[in-house]
Amino acid sequence: MDLKPLREEVLEANLALVRRGLVIFTFGNASGYDAASGRVVIKPSGVPYDKLTPADLVMTDLKGNLLAGSTLRPSSDLPTHLALYQAFPGVHGVVHTHSRYATSWAQAGVEIPCLGTTHADYFPGPIPVTPALTAHEIQTEYEWNTGQVIIKRFKGIDPLKTPAVLVNGHAPFFWGASVTDAAHTAEIVEELAHMAFVTVTIKADAGRLPDVLRDKHFLRKHGPASYYGQDLPVKP
Amino acid sequence: MDLKPLREEVLEANLALVRRGLVIFTFGNASGYDAASGRVVIKPSGVPYDKLTPADLVMTDLKGNLLAGSTLRPSSDLPTHLALYQAFPGVHGVVHTHSRYATSWAQAGVEIPCLGTTHADYFPGPIPVTPALTAHEIQTEYEWNTGQVIIKRFKGIDPLKTPAVLVNGHAPFFWGASVTDAAHTAEIVEELAHMAFVTVTIKADAGRLPDVLRDKHFLRKHGPASYYGQDLPVKP
Amino acid sequence: MDLKPLREEVLEANLALVRRGLVIFTFGNASGYDAASGRVVIKPSGVPYDKLTPADLVMTDLKGNLLAGSTLRPSSDLPTHLALYQAFPGVHGVVHTHSRYATSWAQAGVEIPCLGTTHADYFPGPIPVTPALTAHEIQTEYEWNTGQVIIKRFKGIDPLKTPAVLVNGHAPFFWGASVTDAAHTAEIVEELAHMAFVTVTIKADAGRLPDVLRDKHFLRKHGPASYYGQDLPVKP
Amino acid sequence: MDLKPLREEVLEANLALVRRGLVIFTFGNASGYDAASGRVVIKPSGVPYDKLTPADLVMTDLKGNLLAGSTLRPSSDLPTHLALYQAFPGVHGVVHTHSRYATSWAQAGVEIPCLGTTHADYFPGPIPVTPALTAHEIQTEYEWNTGQVIIKRFKGIDPLKTPAVLVNGHAPFFWGASVTDAAHTAEIVEELAHMAFVTVTIKADAGRLPDVLRDKHFLRKHGPASYYGQDLPVKP
Numbered sequence: 015m016d017l018k019p020l021r022e023e024v025l026e027a028n029l030a031l032v033r034r035g036l037v038i039f040t041f042g043n044a045s046g047y048d049a050a051s052g053r054v055v056i057k058p059s060g061v062p063y064d065k066l067t068p069a070d071l072v073m074t075d076l077k078g079n080l081l082a083g084s085t086l087r088p089s090s091d092l093p094t095h096l097a098l099y100q101a102f103p104g105v106h107g108v109v110h111t112h113s114r115y116a117t118s119w120a121q122a123g124v125e126i127p128c129l130g131t132t133h134a135d136y137f138p139g140p141i142p143v144t145p146a147l148t149a150h151e152i153q154t155e156y157e158w159n160t161g162q163v164i165i166k167r168f169k170g171i172d173p174l175k176t177p178a179v180l181v182n183g184h185a186p187f188f189w190g191a192s193v194t195d196a197a198h199t200a201e202i203v204e205e206l207a208h209m210a211f212v213t214v215t216i217k218a219d220a221g222r223l224p225d226v227l228r229d230k231h232f233l234r235k236h237g238p239a240s241y242y243g244q245d246l247p248v249k250p
Numbered sequence: 251m252d253l254k255p256l257r258e259e260v261l262e263a264n265l266a267l268v269r270r271g272l273v274i275f276t277f278g279n280a281s282g283y284d285a286a287s288g289r290v291v292i293k294p295s296g297v298p299y300d301k302l303t304p305a306d307l308v309m310t311d312l313k314g315n316l317l318a319g320s321t322l323r324p325s326s327d328l329p330t331h332l333a334l335y336q337a338f339p340g341v342h343g344v345v346h347t348h349s350r351y352a353t354s355w356a357q358a359g360v361e362i363p364c365l366g367t368t369h370a371d372y373f374p375g376p377i378p379v380t381p382a383l384t385a386h387e388i389q390t391e392y393e394w395n396t397g398q399v400i401i402k403r404f405k406g407i408d409p410l411k412t413p414a415v416l417v418n419g420h421a422p423f424f425w426g427a428s429v430t431d432a433a434h435t436a437e438i439v440e441e442l443a444h445m446a447f448v449t450v451t452i453k454a455d456a457g458r459l460p461d462v463l464r465d466k467h468f469l470r471k472h473g474p475a476s477y478y479g480q481d482l483p484v485k486p
Numbered sequence: 487m488d489l490k491p492l493r494e495e496v497l498e499a500n501l502a503l504v505r506r507g508l509v510i511f512t513f514g515n516a517s518g519y520d521a522a523s524g525r526v527v528i529k530p531s532g533v534p535y536d537k538l539t540p541a542d543l544v545m546t547d548l549k550g551n552l553l554a555g556s557t558l559r560p561s562s563d564l565p566t567h568l569a570l571y572q573a574f575p576g577v578h579g580v581v582h583t584h585s586r587y588a589t590s591w592a593q594a595g596v597e598i599p600c601l602g603t604t605h606a607d608y609f610p611g612p613i614p615v616t617p618a619l620t621a622h623e624i625q626t627e628y629e630w631n632t633g634q635v636i637i638k639r640f641k642g643i644d645p646l647k648t649p650a651v652l653v654n655g656h657a658p659f660f661w662g663a664s665v666t667d668a669a670h671t672a673e674i675v676e677e678l679a680h681m682a683f684v685t686v687t688i689k690a691d692a693g694r695l696p697d698v699l700r701d702k703h704f705l706r707k708h709g710p711a712s713y714y715g716q717d718l719p720v721k722p
Numbered sequence: 723m724d725l726k727p728l729r730e731e732v733l734e735a736n737l738a739l740v741r742r743g744l745v746i747f748t749f750g751n752a753s754g755y756d757a758a759s760g761r762v763v764i765k766p767s768g769v770p771y772d773k774l775t776p777a778d779l780v781m782t783d784l785k786g787n788l789l790a791g792s793t794l795r796p797s798s799d800l801p802t803h804l805a806l807y808q809a810f811p812g813v814h815g816v817v818h819t820h821s822r823y824a825t826s827w828a829q830a831g832v833e834i835p836c837l838g839t840t841h842a843d844y845f846p847g848p849i850p851v852t853p854a855l856t857a858h859e860i861q862t863e864y865e866w867n868t869g870q871v872i873i874k875r876f877k878g879i880d881p882l883k884t885p886a887v888l889v890n891g892h893a894p895f896f897w898g899a900s901v902t903d904a905a906h907t908a909e910i911v912e913e914l915a916h917m918a919f920v921t922v923t924i925k926a927d928a929g930r931l932p933d934v935l936r937d938k939h940f941l942r943k944h945g946p947a948s949y950y951g952q953d954l955p956v957k958p
Contacts, residue, residue, distance in 0.1 A: 038913060041840065060951030090942060090950050112840045114913070118920035121838035122928045130357035131420045132277065132348045149934045156938055183931050184839045205274060205350070212354035215451055215923055220358045223419050226385045230392055234326065242326050243296030366593035367656045368513065368584045441510060441586070448590035451687055456594045459655050462621045466628055470562065478562050479532030602829035603892045604749065604820045677746060677822070684826035687923055692830045695891050698857045702864055706798060714798050715768030 016083075017053060020046045021068040024055045027197040031111060032063045034201050041112040043089040046193040047099045049106060052076050056095060058086035076100060090157060097161020098189055102173040107193030109200050112185045115207035119143070120180035126206060128223050129213050133206050134231035141203060142167050143180040160184070175236070178203050252319075253289060256282045257304040260291045263433040267347060268299045270437050277348040279325040282429040283335045285342065288312050292331060294322035312336060326393060333397020334425055338409040343429030345436050348421045351443035355379070356416035362442060364459050365449050369442050370467035377439060378403050379416040396420070411472070414439050488555075489525060492518045493540040496527045496579075499669040503583055504535045506673050513584040515561040518665040519571045521578060524548050528567060530558035548572060562629060569633020570661055574645040579665030581672050584657045587679035591615070592652035598678060600695050601685050605678050606703035613675060614639050615652040632656070647708070650675050724791075725761060728754045729776040732763045735905040739819055740771045742909050749820040751797040754901040755807045757814065760784050764803060766794035784808060798865060805869020806897055810881040815901030817908050820893045823915035827851070828888035834914060836931050837921050841914050842939035849911060850875050851888040868892070883944070886911050 027044040031037040040063070045056035055071050072088040073081045078096055080088070089095075095108040111117075119126050119141075126141040128134055144167045151159035164179050164187065177199050178188045186203060190196040213220050235242040263280040267273040276299070281292035291307050308324040309317045314332055316324070325331075331344040347353075355362050355377075362377040364370055380403045387395040400415050400423065413435050414424045422439060426432040449456050471478040499516040503509040512535070517528035527543050544560040545553045550568055552560070561567075567580040583589075591598050591613075598613040600606055616639045623631035636651050636659065649671050650660045658675060662668040685692050707714045735752040739745040748771070753764035763779050780796040781789045786804055788796070797803075803816040819825075827834050827849075834849040836842055852875045859867035872887050872895065885907050886896045894911060898904040921928050943950040 039910070058952065087952055087954060114917055115920060117838060117840060118917050118924060121917065121921040122925035124925055129419075130353060132353060146932065147935065149932075152934050152938050156942075183837075183929075183935060202275070209350055209354050209357065211920055211924060212351060212447055213357040216354060216447060217358035217360055221419075224382065224385075226388050227383065227419060230388050234392075244294065244323055246323060365655075366589060368589060438511070445586055445590050445593065448587060448683055449593040452590060452683060453594035453596055457655075460618065460621075462624050463619065463655060466624050470628075480530065480559055482559060601891075602825060604825060674747070681822055681826050681829065684823060684919055685829040688826060688919060689830035689832055693891075696854065696857075698860050699855065699891060702860050706864075716766065716795055718795060 017048055017051065017055060017073065018068070020048050020053075020055050021071050024057070024071055024193050025066060025068050027107070027109065027193040028057050028066065029063060030197050031109065031200060034204075036111045036113040036200055036204055037063070042110055043091055043095075044109045044193050044197060045089075045092070045095045045107070047076075047106045047108075053081065054092075054096065054099065056088050056092055059089050061086065091160075093155065093158035094161040094164075094187065097158055097165060098173075098187070101161070101165045102168075102189065104174050104191060105177075105189045107190050107196040109188040109193065109196040110185065111188075111200050111204075113200065113204045113207075115211055116141075116180065116186040116203050117184075118211065119207050120185050121183060123182050125180065126203070126210050127214075127220075128228055129210055129220055130223055131227065131231045132209060134223055134228040135235055136199070136202050136206070136232075137178070138175055138228065138232045138236075141178050141180060141186075141206070142171065142176070144182050146182045253284055253287065253291060253309070254304065256284050256289075256291050257307050260293070260307055260429050261302060261304050263343070263345065263429040264293050264302060265299060266433050267345065267436060272347045272349040272436055272440055273299070278346055279327055279331075280345045280429050280433060281325075281328070281331045281343070283312075283342045283344075289317065290328075290332065290335065292324050292328055295325050297322065327396075329391065329394035330397040330400075330423065333394055333401060334409075334423070337397070337401045338404075338425065340410055340427060341413075341425045343426050343432040345424040345429065345432040346421065347424075347436050347440075349436065349440045349443075351447055352416065352422040352439050353420075354447065355443050356421050357419060359418050361416065362439070362446050363450075363456075364464055365446055365456055366459055367463065367467045368445060370459055370464040371471055372435070372438050372442070372468075373414070374411055374464065374468045374472075377414050377416060377422075377442070378407065378412070380418050382418045489520055489523070489527060489545070490540065492520050492525075492527050493543050496529070496543055496665050497538060497540050499579070499581065499665040500529050500538065501535060502669050503581065503672060506676075508583045508585040508672055508676055509535070514582055515563055515567075516581045516665050516669060517561075517564070517567045517579070519548075519578045519580075525553065526564075526568065526571065528560050528564055531561050533558065563632075565627065565630040566633040566636075566659065569630055569637060570659070573633070573637045574640075574661065576646055576663060577649075577661045579662050579668040581660040581665065581668040582657065583660075583672050583676075585672065585676045585679075587683055588613075588652065588658040588675050589656075590683065591679050592657050593655060595654050597652065598675070598682050599686075599692075600700055601682055601692055602695055603699065603703045604681065606695055606700040607707055608671070608674050608678070608704075609650070610647055610700065610704045610708075613650050613652060613658075613678070614643065614648070616654050618654045725756055725759070725763060725781065726776070728756050728761075728763050729779050732765070732779055732901050733774060733776050735815070735817065735901040736765050736774065737771060738905050739817065739908060742912075744819045744821040744908055744912055745771070750818055751799055751803075752817045752901050752905060753797075753800070753803045753815070755784075755814045755816075761789065762800075762804065762807065764800055765797050767797050769794065799868075801863065801866035802869040802872075802895065805866055805873060806881075806895070809869070809873045810876075810897065812882050812899060813885075813897045815898050815904040817896040817901065817904040818893065819896075819908050819912075821908065821912045821915075823919055824888065824894040824911050825892075826919070827915050828893050829891060831890050833888065834911070834918050835922075835928075836936055837918055837928055838931055839935065839939045840917065842931055842936040843943055844907075844910050844914070844940075845886070846883050846936065846940045846944075847879075849886050849888060849894075849914070850879065850884070852890050854890045 024046040043057040047054050072084045125143045144163045177190050188196045188199040260282040279293040308320045361379045380399045413426050424432045424435045496518040515529040544556045597615045616635045649662050660668045660671045732754040751765040762782050780792045833851045852871045885898050896904045896907040
C-alpha cells in the first residue's frame with residue numbers, strides 16, 4: 015500500500031507553506047494520516063523543499079515505526095504529530111511552521127486574542143498558548159512531550175473547532191480533517207497574528223470581541239445554522 | 251436586462267481587490283448599483299475569486315430579492331450593501347474588505363485620525379468608527395443592522411465626501427459613485443491606515459493635522475476651488 | 487530648445503519612484519532644472535504614471551511661466567520646486583514623494599535622527615523637519631510658502647550635504663545635483679526612515695550616533711578625505 | 723594562482739545577499755579566505771552589484787596587500803574582514819550587510835535576545851552587540867579597530883558556534899566555514915531580528931528562552947548528540 019494520493023497531498027501542503035512565505039529554509043513540516051491503514055506520511059528531516067518528491071516522504075505507523083520503502087529519516091517533530099493523531103479523533107493532517115507573526119506570539123508566551131470578526135470567522139475564541147515545558151519534559155522525549163503539553167492545554171477545548179496552538183517559546187502547530195485544511199489554517203492564522211500585532215500596537219488594551227459578536231461570526235460560517243457559502247439553496 | 255457592463259465592472263473591482271492584496275481567500279466583496287433599473291450586482295458568497303465569471307455574479311433588487319438568472323447565493327453581507335444604497339443617494343458602488351491595517355484600526359475601535367496631508371487629500375476628516383452593535387442588533391438581522399449602525403454614525407457627515415467607515419471590531423466598508431471608485435478608495439485607505447499605524451508608533455500623541463491645512467489639501471483636490479489635475483485650462 | 491535629454495531624465499526619475507514603491511497613484515512628482523537655459527521640466531498634475539511620455543512633461547521658466555509646447559498643467563507643487571531651485575545654488579533636481587516611512591516621520595513632526603552609520607553614510611546629521619506652516623502661509627500661495635519654510639529651516643545647513651527635508655504634517659522633499667540623484671536620495675531616505683522606525687520601537691530612547699562616528703562615516707564617503715569607491719588609485 | 727572557484731563562490735554570495743533583500747545599493751560586502759594560499763577574495767568598493775564579474779573581485783593577502791591582477795580597490799571594510807580571519811581559526815567567509823532588522827538592533831545598541839526555539843536552532847545564546855568604539859579607535863584605523871572590538875567582545879564565546887555580531891551603532895557582521903555559510907547566516911539572522919522585533923513589541927519584557935530549552939534545540943541540530951537531518955542512519 016503506497017498511499018500515493020496522500021503522499022501527493024502531503025507534498026503539495028509542504029510546498030504550499032513555502033509558496034505562501036510561511037516557511038523559509040527547512041523551518042516546518044506537514045504530515046497526513048490515513049486512518050483506514052493507520053499510516054502517517056511526513057516530510058523527511060532537513061531536506062530542502064525544492065528537492066522533495068512524493069517518494070522522499072517518510073511513511074510510519076501511528077507509533078512512529080518506519081514502514082518499508084522509507085529511505086530517509088522523518089522530521090524530528092514526528093512524535094508531536096503522532097501524539098496529536100492519537101489524541102484528536104478526526105484529525106488527519108498536522109502542520110508545523112515558524113511563520114513570523116504566529117511564532118512571535120508564541121515567543122511572547124501570549125495567546126492570540128480574538129480581537130475581531132476576521133478571527134471569529136475561523137476560531138470560536140483565542141488561539142491558545144501552552145504552558146512552558148518543564149525541564150524534565152524537555153530532556154526526555156521532547157517532541158512527544160510537546161504533543162502532550164498541547165493535548166493537556168486542549169482539555170475542555172474541541173480541537174476540531176480550534177485547530178491551532180502556540181507552543182510556548184517555540185512556534186505554532188495546526189491541524190485539521192486533512193493536511194490541506196491544516197495548511198490553509200496556517201495561512202489564516204499568520205494573517206490573524208499579523209493583524210493582532212498591529213491592533214495591540216495601536217491600542218495596547220484593545221478589547222476582546224464581545225462573545226455575542228464572536229459567536230455570530232463563527233456560527234454563520236460553521237455548524238448547523240451557518241448561512242455562508244453555497245451549501246444552502248439559493249431561495250430558502 | 252442583463253446589465254453586462256455593470257457585471258463586468260463589479261467583477262473587475264472584486265478582482266482588483268485581490269490583485270492589490272486587500273483581500274485574501276474570500277475575505278471581501280464588492281457590488282454595484284444601477285439606479286435606473288434599481289438593480290444590484292454582487293459577488294456570490296464564498297466562491298473563490300479565481301473562478302468568478304460575470305455570469306456568476308448575483309443580481310437582486312434593492313430589497314434583496316434575487317432576480318431571474320441568479321444561480322448562486324449572494325454574499326452574506328448583501329443586506330449591508332443594500333442599506334447603504336438605500337440611505338446614501340449618489341452611491342453606486344460598495345466594497346468590503348478585511349485589509350490588514352484598516353481592519354486593525356477597526357479592531358482597536360479607533361477612528362483613523364487625519365495625521366497628514368496624504369489623508370487630507372482624500373478625506374476632510376478622520377475615517378469614522380461605528381459604535382459596537384448591541385447584542386440585539388447582532389442577533390437579529392445582523393448584516394442589515396451593520397448598515398444601520400453605519401448610517402447612524404454618518405448623521406451630519408456627507409457620505410460622498412467621507413466614503414469609508416470602520417465597523418467596530420469588524421472591518422472597513424467603502425463606497426462611491428461607482429464600484430471602481432469604491433475599490434480605489436479601499437486601496438487609498440489601506441495606505442492611510444498603514445501610515446497612521448507607523449506615525450502613532452513613532453509618536454503616540456502625534457497631533458492631528460491643523461484644520462486649515464486639512465481643508466487646504468482637501469479643497470485643492472475637491473470642490474469648486476480645486477486646482478489639482480487637468481480639469482482647469484492650462485493658462486487660467 | 488526642447489531639452490530632450492532632461493525630459494527623458496525627468497520622466498525616468500518619475501517612473502523610478504513608482505518602480506521602487508515610493509509613489510502610489512499620483513502621490514509624487516519630480517522635476518529637473520537646466521541652469522544654462524533657466525528652464526524647469528516637471529511632471530504634469532494628476533496624470534497617471536503609466537501614461538506619461540516625455541512630451542507630456544511641462545516646461546516652465548524659473549518663475550513658473552509655461553513655455554511654448556506645454557499642453558498640460560504642471561504639478562500643483564511646482565512653486566515649491568521653483569523656490570528650491572532659486573534658493574539652493576547647485577540643485578538641478580527636486581523630488582517629492584509620500585513614501586510610507588518618511589511621510590510617517592513628517593506626520594509625527596519629528597526629524598529622522600541619525601541613529602547609525604547607514605544614515606551617516608549619506609547625511610551628516612538628522613533629516614530636518616520644518617515648523618508647521620502658519621494659517622496665513624497655508625491660505626496664501628501655499629506651495630510657494632512650503633518652499634520658503636524649507637529654505638528658512640535650512641538656514642545654517644548646507645542643502646547639498648543634507649539633500650532632504652520633512653515638511654511638517656505633509657511629506658518629504660529631496661533634491662540634488664540632478665533629478666536622478668534626488669530620486670536616489672528618496673530611496674535611501676525611505677530605508678533610513680524605516681530603520682529608524684524599527685530602532686525607536688525596539689528602544690524608545692536609542693542614542694544618537696556619537697559625532698565622531700557620524701563624521702567618520704560621512705567623510706569616508708564624501709569630501710576631500712573620502713576613501714570609498716573607485717575614485718582613488720588602487721595603490722595610494 | 724587565480725582561485726577561480728573561490729572567486730565564483732564569493733561573487734555568488736554577494737549576489738545572493740542582494741536577491742534576498744539583505745543588501746540595497748552597495749550596502750554590504752562578502753569575502754572568502756583560502757587558508758592554503760593565505761589569500762582573501764573580496765568585493766571591490768562601491769561597484770554596483772549588477773555589474774560585478776568574478777574578475778572584478780579583489781585579491782589580497784592576509785595583511786591586505788593587493789595581489790597581481792587586482793585592478794579595483796577593495797571594499798573599505800577589508801581590514802575588518804582580515805582581522806576576523808586572523809583571529810578566528812576555521813573561519814573562511816565573512817559577510818557584512820546593513821539589513822533592516824539586524825541593523826536596527828545594532829542601532830539600538832541591544833543584543834538580539836534568544837526569545838524562541840527558532841533562534842536556538844541556530845545560536846546557543848543571544849547575538850552579541852559590541853561596545854561603542856572609542857573616539858581614538860574611530861579616528862585611527864577605523865575598519866581594523868572594528869574587527870578588534872568584535873574580537874574582544876568574543877572573549878569567552880566560540881565564534882564558530884555564534885557566527886554573528888552586531889557592531890554598536892553600525893550593522894551586523896557574519897562569518898562561517900565558508901562565505902556561502904556566512905551568507906546563509908545573514909539571512910537567518912535577519913529573520914530572527916525581525917521576529918525579535920515583533921515579539922518585544924507585543925510584550926516588552928518577553929522572557930528569554932529557558933536555558934534547558936535553548937540547549938535542547940541548539941544541540942539537536944549541532945554537535946555529537948544532534949539528531950536533525952539525514953546524517954544518522956534511518957533506523958538507529
